[in-house]
Amino acid sequence: MAEKLDDMYRDIIMEHYRFPHGQEKILNPDIRNDGRNPVCGDEIEIRVKMNKDIIETVSVDCAGCAISTASGSMLAEICKGKTIAEVKEIARAVRALLKGEEYDSNIDIGDIEALQGVTKYPVRVKCALLSWTTLIDAIDAGEAGRQLTVSTTEDGDETD
Amino acid sequence: MKVIYRDKAPLESEKALLSTGDIRKDFPILARKINGHDLVYLDNAATTQKPQCVIDAITSYYTGFNANVHRGLHTLAEEATSAMESTRQKAAAFIGGVKTDEIVFTRNATESINLAASSWGRKNIKSGDRIVITQMEHHANLIPWIMLAKETGAELAYIPINKEGYLDLSDINKIINSQTKIVALTHMSNVLGTINPVEEITCLAHRNNALVLIDGAQSVPHLPVDVKTLNADFYAFSAHKMLGPTGVGVLYAREEILNEMKPINFGGEMISEVRFDFADWAEPPMKFEAGTPNIADLVAFAPALDYLNKIGMDKIRQHEIEITSYALEELKKLDFIRIFGPGNPLDRGGVISFVDDKIHPHDLAQFLDSWGIAIRAGHHCAQPLVRLLGVSSTARASFYIYNTKSEVDKLVEALKEARRYFVNG
Numbered sequence: 001m002a003e004k005l006d007d008m009y010r011d012i013i014m015e016h017y018r019f020p021h022g023q024e025k026i027l028n029p030d031i032r033n034d035g036r037n038p039v040c041g042d043e044i045e046i047r048v049k050m051n052k053d054i055i056e057t058v059s060v061d062c063a064g065c066a067i068s069t070a071s072g073s074m075l076a077e078i079c080k081g082k083t084i085a086e087v088k089e090i091a092r093a094v095r096a097l098l099k100g101e102e103y104d105s106n107i108d109i110g111d112i113e114a115l116q117g118v119t120k121y122p123v124r125v126k127c128a129l130l131s132w133t134t135l136i137d138a139i140d141a142g143e144a145g146r147q148l149t150v151s152t153t154e155d156g157d158e159t160d
Numbered sequence: 161m162k163v164i165y166r167d168k169a170p171l172e173s174e175k176a177l178l179s180t181g182d183i184r185k186d187f188p189i190l191a192r193k194i195n196g197h198d199l200v201y202l203d204n205a206a207t208t209q210k211p212q213c214v215i216d217a218i219t220s221y222y223t224g225f226n227a228n229v230h231r232g233l234h235t236l237a238e239e240a241t242s243a244m245e246s247t248r249q250k251a252a253a254f255i256g257g258v259k260t261d262e263i264v265f266t267r268n269a270t271e272s273i274n275l276a277a278s279s280w281g282r283k284n285i286k287s288g289d290r291i292v293i294t295q296m297e298h299h300a301n302l303i304p305w306i307m308l309a310k311e312t313g314a315e316l317a318y319i320p321i322n323k324e325g326y327l328d329l330s331d332i333n334k335i336i337n338s339q340t341k342i343v344a345l346t347h348m349s350n351v352l353g354t355i356n357p358v359e360e361i362t363c364l365a366h367r368n369n370a371l372v373l374i375d376g377a378q379s380v381p382h383l384p385v386d387v388k389t390l391n392a393d394f395y396a397f398s399a400h401k402m403l404g405p406t407g408v409g410v411l412y413a414r415e416e417i418l419n420e421m422k423p424i425n426f427g428g429e430m431i432s433e434v435r436f437d438f439a440d441w442a443e444p445p446m447k448f449e450a451g452t453p454n455i456a457d458l459v460a461f462a463p464a465l466d467y468l469n470k471i472g473m474d475k476i477r478q479h480e481i482e483i484t485s486y487a488l489e490e491l492k493k494l495d496f497i498r499i500f501g502p503g504n505p506l507d508r509g510g511v512i513s514f515v516d517d518k519i520h521p522h523d524l525a526q527f528l529d530s531w532g533i534a535i536r537a538g539h540h541c542a543q544p545l546v547r548l549l550g551v552s553s554t555a556r557a558s559f560y561i562y563n564t565k566s567e568v569d570k571l572v573e574a575l576k577e578a579r580r581y582f583v584n585g
Contacts, residue, residue, distance in 0.1 A: 004195065005530040009523075009581075040522055041539040041552040063552050065520035066582065127522065 007117040022060040022076025035134030072131035186211040197532025205558035217460035247462040256386030264445040269377040270300040272396035272411035277304035287313030290339040294319040301375040325352040325501035340370040347379035352501030353508035384473040404464035405457035418444035425450040480510035510559035521555040
């Protein structure tokens with residue numbers, strides 16, 4: 001049934017997949033982390049360049065499927081110009097959206113709303129969350145002064 | 161060492177495909193529609209579908225003779241015990257007529273390998289010893305040995321693979337050396353489909369006084385297997401990959417080995433005598449089967465073995481060679497598809513891993529599902545191997561007795577359509 005498939009691979013997702021944002025690798029990142037999805041073996045690297053308290057750019061290096069690539073692209077796009085606090089708020093909203101939960105509709109998540117079709121496929125939710133888990137883990141670790149290990153979509157209960 | 165990889169080439173007269181029309185009628189699930197399409201089930205390396213006789217056997221057990229085994233003195237208990245033990249006899253016969261007591265029931269092939277590694281391994285492997293495995297192992301035949309090596313201080317050595325997906329045996333005499341205590345390898349790769357020359361490797365291992373464990377999860381369902389001809393010391397396989405129920409595995413080990421192995425689970429069913437400060441174990445295989453077993457599924461494994469015997473494992477192998485040759489030929493015509501593993505269908509089983517040069521395996525699997533085609537996408541529980549192939553995951557189609565050439569055609573057609581959807585859309 002093509003409609004079901006099209007609901008997941010919406011045009012906006014395919015657009016991000018074919019022409020992803022954040023492809024230019026940041027050379028001196030302020031935040032950097034690797035993420036892995038042990039279910040499929042996908043790997044992602046996220047780099048962030050800060051300008052004081054504002055995120056200047058994000059680069060995403062992702063060897064993944066259409067969903068994780070599009071999600072990473074959307075992350076790169078939306079994080080630009082935001083504060084860390086704003087990004088965390090968006091991340092909470094994205095997580096809620098992908099888990100099929102309510103989230104504060106005042107938070108503008110832009111194109112990411114198109115990922116809603118993924119909620120029907122639990123395995124693919126992990127693909128959509130990979131970039132966000134990787135970024136938020138790095139931010140949290142940085143704030144707590146922790147050493148980072150590789151983030152995976154199997155970490156803790158927040159992404160299950 | 162001369163290594164012969166090939167099976168006997170099939171005679172023209174034997175080249176026939178199975179009568180899939182009749183076979184398919186025995187599998188109720190194959191009548192299902194998936195997303196509006198006929199189900200095309202090509203994920204048999206993960207698990208196979210079940211014929212009606214297997215499904216019925218589970219119901220018969222619960223409706224007719226449900227009782228605990230080995231201890232009751234009433235009719236139901238005797239019937240249950242005799243049904244379960246008849247599965248043991250059939251399993252013993254199926255892998256070449258070994259002794260019934262050499263068949264230990266487990267939950268799956270993974271547990272079988274873990275039992276061997278924990279029980280035999282801990283007793284016999286010491287610091288400085290060598291454990292040899294291959295680069296193409298499923299995690300089930302990899303992680304237990306990594307853990308054992310770490311625990312004992314033994315060294316883990318790998319038989320590498322070459323570009324074509326065969327084991328590279330050029331240094332085998334150095335890899336399997338006098339320090340080697342065990343060689344554990346898969347009979348048939350669940351990713352590459354490669355059928356390994358286990359007989360030759362067993363021979364070499366034995367010359368070095370090492371034992372050999374063969375992971376037969378992918379081979380027993382698809383090839384005629386005689387563990388005595390192979391000279392295997394341990395042989396592990398799972399019922400659910402050969403028409404049987406989930407939750408049933410087998411560990412075959414030679415009697416002398418089982419006799420000296422200690423149990424790793426303790427409790428009911430596995431003792432000969434127990435006092436308040438002492439317990440003595442029952443004879444194998446019972447000493448490895450503590451607690452109430454998975455009786456219903458063990459009982460229902462017997463009709464699965466009967467079903468395969470009725471068709472004949474030689475014929476099943478021929479059928480899969482035919483389907484695999486056809487699939488390899490058709491897939492090769494798609495210039496965007498890269499196939500892993502041996503090109504010669506006689507050297508491999510009906511497992512074909514591939515990638516599309518533009519579409520991620522996850523997306524491919526999702527697209528194929530919308531056509532009713534079930535394949536696997538991922539690292540197939542063989543992450544180090546898949547990484548060695550230079551990819552993070554692959555798509556995998558795997559065949560069995562009910563698959564047809566027209567299903568291969570549907571797969572090929574859907575792969576072309578996926579290109580239109582993801583790449584040229």
